[in-house]
Amino acid sequence: xxxxxLIRFFLQPxxxxxxxxxxxxxxxxxxxxxADTNDSSLFSAIPVVSPxxxxxxxxVAYVDVTATKPVIASLEITDGKSSWTIEGPxxxxxxxxxxxxxxxxxxxxxxxxxxxDPETGHFEISKPLTYQTIxxxxxxxxxxxxxxxxxxxxxxxxxxxxxxxxxDTSVMDYGYLxxxxxxxxxxxxMRTGHRTADVRLLKNGNILFQxxxxxxxxxxDLVGNLVRQWHTARLTDAPNPKSIAxxxxxxxxxxxxxxxxxxFTLSTDLVKFDxxxxxxxxxxxxxxxxxxxxxxxxxxxxxxxxxxxxVELKDYLDQxxxxxxxxxxxxxxxxxxxxxxxxxxxxxxxxLLLIPEEDAVIISFRHLDCLVKFDLKREEIIWILGTxxxxxxxxxxxxxxxxxxxxAWPYHQHGPQLTPDGNIRLYDNGNYRTRPFNTPLKxxxxxxxxxxxxxxxxxxxxxQLWEYDGSPNEMxxxxxxxxxxxxxxxxxxxxxxxxxxxLDDGTPFNEVPGKHQWAxxxxxxxxxxxxxxxxxxxxxxxxSPFGWSIYRSMKLKSLSDINVEEQMIRKQQP
Numbered sequence: 101x102x103x104x105x106l107i108r109f110f111l112q113p114x115x116x117x118x119x120x121x122x123x124x125x126x127x128x129x130x131x132x133x134x135a136d137t138n139d140s141s142l143f144s145a146i147p148v149v150s151p152x153x154x155x156x157x158x159x160v161a162y163v164d165v166t167a168t169k170p171v172i173a174s175l176e177i178t179d180g181k182s183s184w185t186i187e188g189p190x191x192x193x194x195x196x197x198x199x200x201x202x203x204x205x206x207x208x209x210x211x212x213x214x215x216x217d218p219e220t221g222h223f224e225i226s227k228p229l230t231y232q233t234i235x236x237x238x239x240x241x242x243x244x245x246x247x248x249x250x251x252x253x254x255x256x257x258x259x260x261x262x263x264x265x266x267x268d269t270s271v272m273d274y275g276y277l278x279x280x281x282x283x284x285x286x287x288x289x290m291r292t293g294h295r296t297a298d299v300r301l302l303k304n305g306n307i308l309f310q311x312x313x314x315x316x317x318x319x320x321d322l323v324g325n326l327v328r329q330w331h332t333a334r335l336t337d338a339p340n341p342k343s344i345a346x347x348x349x350x351x352x353x354x355x356x357x358x359x360x361x362x363x364f365t366l367s368t369d370l371v372k373f374d375x376x377x378x379x380x381x382x383x384x385x386x387x388x389x390x391x392x393x394x395x396x397x398x399x400x401x402x403x404x405x406x407x408x409x410x411v412e413l414k415d416y417l418d419q420x421x422x423x424x425x426x427x428x429x430x431x432x433x434x435x436x437x438x439x440x441x442x443x444x445x446x447x448x449x450x451x452l453l454l455i456p457e458e459d460a461v462i463i464s465f466r467h468l469d470c471l472v473k474f475d476l477k478r479e480e481i482i483w484i485l486g487t488x489x490x491x492x493x494x495x496x497x498x499x500x501x502x503x504x505x506x507x508a509w510p511y512h513q514h515g516p517q518l519t520p521d522g523n524i525r526l527y528d529n530g531n532y533r534t535r536p537f538n539t540p541l542k543x544x545x546x547x548x549x550x551x552x553x554x555x556x557x558x559x560x561x562x563x564q565l566w567e568y569d570g571s572p573n574e575m576x577x578x579x580x581x582x583x584x585x586x587x588x589x590x591x592x593x594x595x596x597x598x599x600x601x602x603l604d605d606g607t608p609f610n611e612v613p614g615k616h617q618w619a620x621x622x623x624x625x626x627x628x629x630x631x632x633x634x635x636x637x638x639x640x641x642x643x644s645p646f647g648w649s650i651y652r653s654m655k656l657k658s659l660s661d662i663n664v665e666e667q668m669i670r671k672q673q674p
Contacts, residue, residue: 142215142224144168149200149211149229153672154324156291158234161200162669165213170194176212176225179204182283186660192218197669201322201659202257202287206235236286241276241648245284247635253623254587254594256655257281257288260621261296262638263312265647268613270295272313279659280636288659290324297651298354303361305663310365313433314352316343317365319402322662323669330405332367335434344405348398350434353450358399362408364461366449367396370435371414376444380424383537391439393431395449397461397474409476413463416474416481417447421490423467423512424532424540425611453516462516464526469511469535471524472498485524485553485562486510490535500555500562507564510551515583515596515652523565525552527582527595531610543601543608546577550584550595568593568630575600580612581619583652591626592633598650606642617647 145166152160165173170192176185177200188198200211210228217223241262258280264271275296279288295312302308306319306327315336319328331338333345348367355365376390399409428445429436435443451464459477464470470486484491484498487509491499502509512531519525530548532540549569553562570576581599586592598621601614618639624630638648656662 142167142169142171142217142222143213143226144194147213147226147229149231152323156293157288157322157324159201159203159205159286159288160323161203161211161231162672163198163200163211163213163229165196165198165215167194167215169217171215172218173198173216174214175200176214177202177209179207179209189666197666199323199664199669200231202281203231203233205233205286208232236289237291239274240289241278241638242640243278243286243636243638245280245634245636247622247632248284249633250282252590252592252625252631252633253282254590254592254655255282256657257659258594258621258636258653258655259299260596260650260653261292261299261309262619263295263649263651265613265617265649267645267647268615270312270613275312277307277309279656284634284636288322290320297352299652299654300355300357301654301656301661302357305661306665307662308355308357308363310351310353310355314350317351317355317363321665321668322659323664325665325668327665327668328402330400330402333405344402346398346400346405347407348396348400348410351398354452356452356454358454359456361402362399363402364452364454365398365400366452366463367398367410368393368431368434369396369412370394370438370443373419373446375420376446377422377427377536380422380427380536390444391435391441392444392446393435395447395463395465397452397463411474411476411479413447413449416472417465417468418490418492418495419446420492421468422446423469423535425512426467428467450514451516453518455518462518462524464513464516466512466514466529469509469513471510471513471516471526483555483557483560485555487535498560500560502563503561504563506567507562508551508567512579514581517583517585519552519586521554523552523554525550525584525586527578527584528567529579529582529599530577531579540610543577543579543610546608546610548576548578548582548597550593568595568624571630571632575608577608579608579610581649581651585654586626587623587655592623593626593630594621594623594653594655596621596650596653598652602642604642616642617649619648619650621650621653 148164150162173188209231213226262276264274275292275294277290281287297310299309310317315332317330329343331343332348334349350368351365371394373392375387379385394414397411400407426446430445431443447465448467450466453462462473473482481498488499510528512529513526515527517525528549549567551567552565583596585594598619600618601609602616604615620637622635640646
């Protein structure tokens with residue numbers, strides 16, 4: 101068993117009074133003809149603003165309020181450039197701790213507290229409380245907004261994780277979650293202290309995300325409170341007594357909440373294959389026994405970690421099919437020490453899409469260049485979307501046949517999504533654009549694309565509806581990570597182009613890692629023009645040893661969509 105201590109994530113808060121300057125007003129300003137603090141005032145004491153005791157999320161502050169009777173409270177905040185309002189709890193109460201969020205780094209803010217008597221409608225507003233936020237940390241990612249048209253963008257807040265590379269090695273003890281507002285300003289961040297993979301918003305409003313070493317998952321709230329944590333008990337010891345054990349080797353690439361409340365994720369198992377290719381370029385090379393990493397579909401109960409579904413995906417796939425990366429060592433940190441040899445990354449599941457109303461799931465297999473739809477109740481394949489070459493006779497009946505013009509198969513894809521029309525949209529990374537033993541495309545010759553397919557399950561056909569492969573004046577080839585989300589209000593597409601890999605001279609490269617990694621997120625309109633209305637990049641110079649990647653991103657209506665665990669913040673002393 102390996103023991104991994106998440107030291108940074110669980111550090112006790114430092115004294116934030118040394119990090120944030122806080123100046124409070126000494127009196128209240130009354131509205132609607134009321135006098136300052138007196139027997140008739142709704143305020144029984146001056147509100148107090150204080151830094152978030154969870155030091156890893158410093159752009160959040162606490163505002164403690166005491167009223168003379170049950171009231172409804174809200175905050176009115178300005179930073180001198182913009183103003184915004186934050187609603188407090190809907191239930192009236194006399195004592196409350198409000199959360200001031202969306203604060204900008206290294207800026208003075210004025211915060212007013214508004215109290216409303218729900219019985220009479222009478223309200224009072226305090227004099228402003230002054231709050232100075234800290235500058236961005238010195239090791240903060242070098243993100244830069246390069247294109248911005250707020251009036252054409254999807255309204256809301258962009259949330260995403262950023263990971264660090266040093267030369268050609270991923271850095272495991274560094275990571276941030278970051279939120280940008282409609283103007284491209286940083287309005288929230290949290291130091292995760294580790295590489296971060298899939299990030300989701302749970303039904304309760306908390307953030308769910310995976311550790312980049314695929315051994316842990318975390319549930320946090322807006323202020324950075326750790327609500328729950330899970331660890332993969334077969335290969336990892338508990339990092340703390342409260343961590344919930346899940347009886348699996350890993351949890352990787354995606355973690356999704358089912359309407360029944362359970363969590364679905366992908367896991368792995370090490371299997372000895374009697375025959376496995378020793379070369380992906382020589383068709384005459386001998387096949388020999390190999391230790392192969394195979395994927396599992398896992399459903400577990402969040403409160404206990406109990407695994408209630410375990411699907412061995414290898415049992416449904418053609419084990420003689422492989423790609424140029426199937427001999428790769430992606431899983432070597434997890435398994436190689438156990439076998440005193442090399443493990444092979446055969447199929448590399450990298451995405452799951454739940455379809456609860458059908459009791460089905462779509463899984464993306466990067467190294468098999470396909471999506472597979474499974475009927476979970478019948479435990480059988482419904483269809484396979486992918487290039488038909490290399491599949492044995494048993495799988496021919498599941499293969500979708502292309503119809504229509506301008507059709508191309510996806511290769512090494514990520515991020516399958518279901519559209520409102522029932523179509524499949526994905527990010528087609530496009531690595532190699534062929535399979536062994538054909539001649540692969542070089543990265544400098546290749547391209548990625550966002551593509552949408554329409555599937556007729558009865559006829560077993562697939563039609564390509566549209567694709568976006570970049571503008572004429574930009575490189576659009578991203579060999580790993582990425583996704584594309586449809587925005588509900590504007591119909592725009594938010595594209596996480598998060599895994600660019602280059603050689604020393606800036607030439608695009610097919611494989612991970614390279615010598616230089618950089619990432620971006622951009623938004624395009626949904627019409628045929630696909631006009632770019634937003635872009636943010638994270639990139640260091642070619643001469644720098646540091647590189648960056650972004651797993652995926654999501655758009656929230658506001659940071660108020662993220663829950664605050666009220667019972668937890670009441671117990672905390674700023």
